[in-house]
Amino acid sequence: METNSMMQYLSTQAVALGLKVLGAIVIWIIGVWLIRFGTNLLRKALAAKQIDTTLVSYIGSGVSVLLKIILIIAIFGYFGVQTTSIAALLAGIGLAVGTMWGGLLGNLSAGAFLVFLRPFKVGDFVSAGDVIGTVKEIGLLATAIDSMDNIRTFVGNSKIFSGNIQNFTINPYRRVDLKAQLNHGVNHLEAIRLLKEHLSKIPHVLTDPAPDVEILEFNLAGPVLAVRPYVHNDYYWQVYFDTNRIIRETFGEANFPIPEQHLAVRNI
Numbered sequence: 001m002e003t004n005s006m007m008q009y010l011s012t013q014a015v016a017l018g019l020k021v022l023g024a025i026v027i028w029i030i031g032v033w034l035i036r037f038g039t040n041l042l043r044k045a046l047a048a049k050q051i052d053t054t055l056v057s058y059i060g061s062g063v064s065v066l067l068k069i070i071l072i073i074a075i076f077g078y079f080g081v082q083t084t085s086i087a088a089l090l091a092g093i094g095l096a097v098g099t100m101w102g103g104l105l106g107n108l109s110a111g112a113f114l115v116f117l118r119p120f121k122v123g124d125f126v127s128a129g130d131v132i133g134t135v136k137e138i139g140l141l142a143t144a145i146d147s148m149d150n151i152r153t154f155v156g157n158s159k160i161f162s163g164n165i166q167n168f169t170i171n172p173y174r175r176v177d178l179k180a181q182l183n184h185g186v187n188h189l190e191a192i193r194l195l196k197e198h199l200s201k202i203p204h205v206l207t208d209p210a211p212d213v214e215i216l217e218f219n220l221a222g223p224v225l226a227v228r229p230y231v232h233n234d235y236y237w238q239v240y241f242d243t244n245r246i247i248r249e250t251f252g253e254a255n256f257p258i259p260e261q262h263l264a265v266r267n268i
Contacts, residue, residue, distance in 0.1 A: 036064075120135055142155060
């Protein structure tokens, strides 16, 4: 009889616990949905007031994390855990997280500095944390960057803030740096004139400042020209490839001889 009573009691408790777990899962799903819905409304409201996209994203991430912590506390309360026990549990989790990831606080503070000092914003094309690409989101702990081969990379904010940051978007234009090798027998003045003439015809190449074409260095094959048109950031790669093509076509149409290295060998 006692065994049957014990089994019945355990069965009753297991059913009650199962129902509570199921209820907690439902609360979590609904809570996360409501948090996502609420943060989206907050983002739209802030965007409607023309607040910077970067700041909107950062505020939305912070509110989402805070609400999820509150949701977790509510679920613990649903299981009957006391507030003091929850606080002790969170403190223990915080200590464990702090021990395992010493840079957590650094990433958090670096994220705040990135948002308020604004070395870049969402949508900028940057080089940061050894990654080159377009900034998609500045989060509480990491920044999402889409690289040029369309791979999303999450870089810790502290790594970005502690290193060099290059923002290719912040200025209205940038320079394309290319080289053109000449043969020793080519008249460099004629080559420079032809290149400047053809560079001006490339779409989106700026006339102010005008393209630079000058002798950069010499090697065994002949003089090397620096070919440097200026372009708006949006058309950088189009002008980069078009300039390479123009160099090849211009020298071909002018029948310039192919650059060759010249060595003099003397018997002593």
